[in-house]
Amino acid sequence: MSTSNRIIVTVTGQDRVGIIAAVxxxxxxxxxxxxxxxxxxxxxxxxxxxxxxLSQASVPLEEIKRRLKAKGEEMGLRVDAQHEDVFKYMHRI
Structure with a gap:
């Protein structure tokens, strides 16, 4: 079992001002x-x-994911967040 508190956030979509600031x-x-x-x-x-x-985060991962997804939808972007172990597993060769 992992003890990592890190997540990977990915953002894709049409370029526009404010993406990095919003996320x-x-x-x-x-x-x-x-x-x-x-x-x-x-x-x-x-x-x-x-x-x-996320080791000092004041909000649980699921809520962060919900907020990121909502902001992405608002801005016409796809925003995903996953625990780094899931990301590594999904992208292994």
Missing amino acids: STILAEANANILDISQTTLQEFFAMIMMVD
């Missing part, structure tokens, strides 16, 4: 710490992946 605000409000972030824009498409530490 990072939700995480900051939950006292979640962004450990690493990578983002790129391919023509008009935006893609971002973040590693986030």
